[in-house]
Amino acid sequence: MVSSFFQSCLILALSGPPESMREHVVAASKAMKMGDWKTCHSFIINEKMNGKVWDLFPEADKVRTMLVRKIQEESLRTYLFTYSSVYDSISMETLSDMFELDLPTVHSIISKMIINEELMASLDQPTQTVVMHRTEPTAQQNLALQLAEKLGSLVENNERVFDHKQGTYGGYFRDQKDGYRKNEGYMRRGGYRQQQSQTAY
Secondary structure, rough: OOOOOHHHOOOOOOOOOOHHHHHHHHHHHHHOOOOOOHHHHHHHOOOHHHHHHHHHHHHHHHHHHHHHHHHHHHHHHHHHHHHHHOOOEEHHHHHHHOOOHHHHHHHHHHHHHHHOOOOOOEEEEEEEEEOOOOOOOOHHHHHHHHHHHHHHHHHHHHHHHHHHHHHHHHHHHHHHHHHHHHHHHHHHHHHHHHHHHHHHH
């Protein structure tokens, strides 16, 4: 489940430099989506993030080293997800140089993606290349994608309406409560004066 904050940041037309930790994570995710692991790394590991997060861990240097490795591996995966339709084939050595990973690691990641049917491709061992299998989506898959997009828009609209109503009704109940308190104070003062006048008679 994706948080509403993350979704709202993704659909922003213009976004400035990240300031908060969450904005750093969103900026890093956008860079990772494009396969730009170095930019992703710069958003996740920097002086600001080190002071707020990573330096608080025991063995902080090992944590940062592990993070860099994970960023490289996941950036490779997202790069293949995003751009596999562009390639007929791509050399594993090229991918190794792009993401600064050794060949066995690249081979292992791609093999797992193929086995899990995340990537429609095959490995050509003699040439050490990844051969992409182009498959056109079926009519049913296209309809499912359209339905998913419409449902996403419906959920987003419902959340906006709910937030608006919550703010409106919240203000209404506050006004009613304040008015009740004012009336209650007035009645108390009026009752006290009436009691004084009766005593005088």
